[in-house]
Amino acid sequence: MIAVDKLTVAIRNLRNRSLPLQWRVTLGLSALLLLLPFFFRLDGRSHADWLQFLGSFHPLLVHLPIGMLVLLPILEFAGTTRLGLRESAAFVLYLTLASGVIALVFGILLAYGSGGTGATVRFHMWGAIALLIELLICVSVRPAWISGQQRVYPVLLAVTLLTLSWTAHQGGSLTHGNDYLTRYMPGPLKQFFPSATSASDAAYIGSVYALNIHPILDAKCVACHGAHKEKGGLQLDFYDLLTKGGKDGAVIAPRNPDQSLLLQRVTLSPKDRHFMPADGRTPLTTSEIAAIRAWILADASPTATSIPGIAKTAEHFEPPLQPVGDYNYLMNDIREMQRSEGAKLVPVSSKLSDGLILRTIDVASKFDDAQLARFERFAPFIVEAELGRTAVTDASFETLSKFKNLRALHLEGTRITGTALAKLSSLSQLTYLNLSGTNVTSNALAPLKAVPNLPRIYLFDTPAGLDSAPTNKNMRSAQ
């Protein structure tokens, strides 16, 4: 409220200095625009339905001023040769301003009515207010530019257009998600926008971070701060992203737990609106908070294997699976496949980087080499291929050798003879191979010795399984 008082005083002072009417109006309107958010305080609660109803027209209305504003420099430029256009530019400028104010009002109704809050909403709103004030000034300085007294207007117009781009980007992020620009960007372009998906914690296996800290974050935070939802621009599912922080900056201050935003947020009073986990999700326990505190105090290291104050508990620690990379851009095809009748790709878990399972059970008898070849574009993301009782033959090993992240391969009950099993030797992740009920002989198995870690080969009901001595001492062969 102090700010408001100061403004009124400033306006009064200005009035005494007999400013031209044009500028008085400009200042008055700017002050009104600046005050608007104080009338409609975005408190995160939703308000009357009719506000939301009106607000929902904001996306419709907002594109009119955008279009006209983009038109404006074109008209001004073309006006250098065709004077008539310059006259219309003035009209378009006024129209832009008027429609912009309407769009802003509806936008604020939308945010206020639906309880929208958060950084992006606020950036979008203040961007729009700044934009309108710049337009107001444009209106005031344009006559001076036309008469050749001043050259501020073109610069100001350029600034206005920049403000427009930024504000519109915030709006786009609100509607389509933070990554709407980069999501479907072609690979070569994407490398200039380092995204979160390349992160991996594989290097930290066995550390206190991996054993004690990451599981807490995974259980309590990642639901909202993860690859699926990225509230506040913060992702906590990998160490690199954790240290990167979110929209409000870094969340971890090494050696300084009290300055670490992450710890502050989880230790607030549960009634505080900044308290995390939000929306009544299970809060962190005191021992979990103590563990995070001790870890931050010890430099928040991802590699340290012992930290005072943290008991090494997880006896059965599971090393994280080798992440398969980002296949978000294929997600529409994968969903489509799941709805149709045919072979399906199913995520191993909610963590997309755990990879996909190729499931053929519903169409097994019709699933042949050609069908499998069609899955080549998904090859690096498939970690388990359920090809049991399908019509695939030895010819499929060529395709399968491209499934470089394959961990489990089911070929039980197929017609393969194993002549091309050597092609699997490039699959470094393969740990499970089911050849039960095939015609694989023990000779055909010899090349599998080259596969680095393949402890589980199933040979039930095969010529190889009937031989008394398995070729690999780890092989389980059941007779």
Next chain:
Amino acid sequence: MKQHPLCTDCENSITPLELPIPACLKREWAAVETRRRFLGRSGKVLGWAALAGLFSELGLRDLARAADVNSPSAGTANPLGLPHFAPKAKRAIYLFMSGGPPQMDLFDYKPNLAAQFNKDMPDSVRGNQQLTGMTAGQAHFPVAPSHWPFGQHGQTGTWVSSLLPHTARMIDDLTIIKTMNTDAINHEPAIMLMNTGNMNAGKPCLGAWLAYGLGGMNDNLPTFIVLQTKTNPKENNQPVSSRLWSSGFLSSEYAGVGLRSGADPVLYLADPAGVDRDVRREMLDTVEQINRQTLAEVGDPETNARIAQYEMAFRMQSSVPELTDLSKEPQSTWDLYGPDARQPGTFAYNCLLARRMAERGVRFTQIYKRGWDVHGDVVGVLPTLCKETDQGTYALVTDLKRRGLLDDTLVIWAGEFGRTVYSQGGLSQENYGRDHHPRCFTTWMAGGGVRPGIAYGETDDYSYNIVKDPVHVRDFNATILHCLGIDHSRFAYKFQGLDQKLTSPVPAHVVDGLLA
């Protein structure tokens, strides 16, 4: 009518839709309060049309439809975000030993008891425990040591009763839990607690939770199948009801589908004479259209379940005959499962079906074997029970293992409680009886996610109290969910304003010591 001080309009009573309660509760109320349920419950004679009109006025229809977002059939790839993490087991087979097997006669070896024969169990062991009406009146609680010798088996040297020679051969593959404990001392509450995590009816069972959370792996067979074993009239068969595989407050499409234990697993499976597949298809398409109309008019989510089940039944007409056609099973199968397996409805036959279902992508199979309620004549009945189940159980685990299926299948063997060390009724050198015992009992798991070749936990010398590492039913269920990639504390369904879970409301823990 007495007017509430805050009520200004006592003519029209207020509905939950007008109360200042969260919108999610209103949606849930709307879903429950749809026409069918309203009629079913109140039994009031009201015109259907009038009701439908009334409810659409209240906006119930749309609200009910909105409540449907709780259902995973919304069409996206992974709507519930499950499994939470990469699972060790994709499917589970639950061998349910209904009645309560006597742990000290099978797995919980107590050699010192022989010296205690017919001596009264010390009062300090029993403490202030309230017994069942069947033995509370007994003047004495004579210790009845197991009638059968135990032997050490496998590389782990685990003690197993001579009643289970086949199980003993695969003992290194099992994760034995000696310290299971439950809250209930009678069959119905105990068996409900084991299956649904709650003693009262109305909660979804483990299989329904899995069907809801993980969905099916196969479009042509149900996600959750229940097989009943034919009863033996010489045994004390406690009733097993469909409550145990019910979907509770979840949509009924997640309930277990029971196959009959006779020669015909599903009655009237074949199309009647003169009706070919196309006619059947056409009929079902029309029925679906009508159902969809009903859904649009009334908005009862149960109509969705009905549509799904008609479709499943149609597909089962071809998939079930293929499933139960054992003619292509090689001789090695019959050698393994034994001669019983050729008889539909026996435990061994059901175990063979369970293996075939695992191969065909059934997520959860539960086999019920009744008759373990050995209050008397343990010496007479227990060998029969063991003979009926031992080989089938061994064959199932071994068969899954040799076919490479045990890596991602979790096999569970459990009853609802254990039995007392003291004899119910008379104790003689030749025979004894055993009453219900909730304080400790033995179960085991095998396969995906659990650590093979261990016996977890310790009981006291009387197999009466737990000395070390107790595993409550809720912990047991939490551990099963963990093996299937589900964090039990995050796997919830909003109902009656609560985040309902298989393991709620008392806190449960995944038993780390059981995990591989």
